[in-house]
Amino acid sequence: MDFEIRENRTGGGGRRLTREREVYLRLMSQGYGNAEACRIVGVNRRTGKRWRHGHHSPTYGKPKPPISAGSSTAGPSRYLREADRIYIADRLRENASIRQIAAELGRSPSTISREIRRNGALWRGKDWVYRPHAAHRRAEQRGPRPKAGKIGQNPELRDFIQQHLTLRWSPEQICQALRTTFPDRPDMHVVHETIYQALYVQGRGELRRALTKALRTGRTMRRPHRMSYKRRPRNIPDKVMISERAADAADRAVPGHWEGDLIIGKDHKSAIATLVERTTRYVMLAHLPDGHNAAATRDSLVRTVESLPPHLRRSLTWDQGSEMARHTEFTVATDIPVYFCDPGSPWQRGSNENTNGLLRQYFPKGTDLSRHSREDLDRVAAELNSRPRKTLGWETPAERLAKLLATVS
Template sequence: MSFAEAARTVGISTRTGERWRNGRGASGRIKAYPPINEAPVTEPTDPSRYLREADRVHIADRLQEKATIRAIAAELGRSPSTISREIRRNRTVLANGRWRYRPFAAQRRADARRPRPKTGKIGQNPELHDFIQSHLALRWSPEQICHALRRRFTHRPEMHVTHETIYQALYVQGRGELRRELTQALRTGRAIRRPRRLADRRRSRAVKNMVMISERPAEAADRAVPGHWEGDLIVGPSSRSAIATLVERSTRYLMLVHLPDGHSAAAVRDALITTVKTLPPHLKRSLTWDQGTEMAAHHGFSIATNVPVYFCDPASPWQRGSNENTNGLLRQYFPKGTDLSTHTPEHLHAVATELNSRPRKTLDWETPAERLHKLLAT
């Protein structure tokens, strides 16, 4: 058609048609309008993870017909949660508090949110950013931080994040919301993510007169009764230095044992006797250890403290899971490959105090010190 014929067919004047075709600049109260796009926009027909304009028109039509969310989702081949989120995010709230779903306005909102990269939640909130950054500097894990946020700012959802959001702020390039060097405060100290690897299987070591973990009382397994401990060594390079770790199974309370004279069986026995004798009687029930030769003198330890020692099965670190997890936390303070004999008893006590003051997920976000204090008070 000619331009005049097209204007008559649409039902407008040629002057209006010129404004539509060519656009119009702002003048006084007259708003500016862009010209009509001459190239027709055709939506692709292949499946997409995003809702298209045609999908949104279908949603609006079916909502007018009082169709259910599940029915609309089935017709579009989508999850019901996808449809409900789309309506909640992109609906138009009216002046009277009610809402309507307008498909073209919804499409504009979705297009405006789509461009990447965009500033994340941590970067948009200075208070949230400072809280996370200060607690990462205290070596709190991202999961501990996110639960501390929910407990401290219960009624402020803008201060709530998931631990994955914190990890992405540290790891994902282009975010830049948290200082890159804070990755050194994470458990692993890695600046990038790495897949898990299977640990090397340990060789079984012969320790005489072992009492196996299968004979340990059932009360130790369910963690209901305090006083059952798990122990192990963290060692320095070439096994020339070591620190003994004791973790109470019920409260996850940590005690670090100084080993200035090496980690022979006699040295470990004497150091453990000195440490365990400081505990009240109801917190001295049993000790579980692996089959390391440092516990070859376990019989003398049991006679001196009246604490029986039980040994794990070979290559079964999960039987001392609390101690293994705590040893991983301690590597933030005592990195692998460093000489552990340089640390004083005072420093070991300070490290244990800091770890016992961290909220723990397994304790419903209480700290080991708080949980132990409750037990001692009762």
């Protein structure tokens, strides 16, 4: 690292340690640890942590946000970049004039003067200093111009989105429906992130905040994905692993391969069995009014699949839940072999996992699922099977299954 620690780093406010910050960030991006990077640039390890994480309770002034790496200097730019502001701060520390700095950066002197005047600050209320990282943050905060979003400017678009959110359509499904319904009107086209921001970003108010409850998660605030956890392996007799499943099930080319699981209710006392056909994403729900032990699950699944034609009874893939301990009896009754996923591998039955997420809009976590009747489950399954799906080319599962049945007949 070709870097020499400056002997004289005294001065006011942000004029100090400007080069050290830049080198510190570069070292961290190259994989150096905090202690080693701080040793190289000659600062305390606590200073490095504050640069990376911010200082939330300083002895004076407002909390300091983390510093960010300088933007790329490749190519010309109409606006000053963070690297330019760092250069200005260094040259000011060296007592260079405004015109000298402007000539070296290839800018107008008025640009440099205006930058220092707009983004400088008073150091402890008496000395005027220029702090490049804080100046860059101020410039970025002033950059966006407040204006109404596309949804807020178009009442017809807003009403269309709100109507379909009420029907529990996902934002991506709504965006595709807009393109299908209004193919020649770009003003009625948005991307799904626009809808999410209209719901979640405070202050926009383009969509009713109450509509967040109609989203799949029902959350009023966005939340990052959780880390997956490993389940304890269960001893299921005579189980056949997914690695032995027929190859035609993996590519989804042949219909009749199903994925299944339970969605659990409050205190693990109630449940609903879910079945999803891998090719069409067709959903079937099995009623479990008498509990979800192995015998009850077996009997309910047998009743659910008995209406299926033989060519749609090729296999069933389940996780290693104890509710399928009597899978051999289910196979004897229905002629459907059962295969089990590897431990902690829910992606091996991803269609069913996705469907269970959809079903949580109707059967929220922490509620008693036993209060739902067989008719309630049929109604929910019919509603899901009539939703357009991106993976099906925006056809519905019911339409895709009807085509398959018509082809076979």
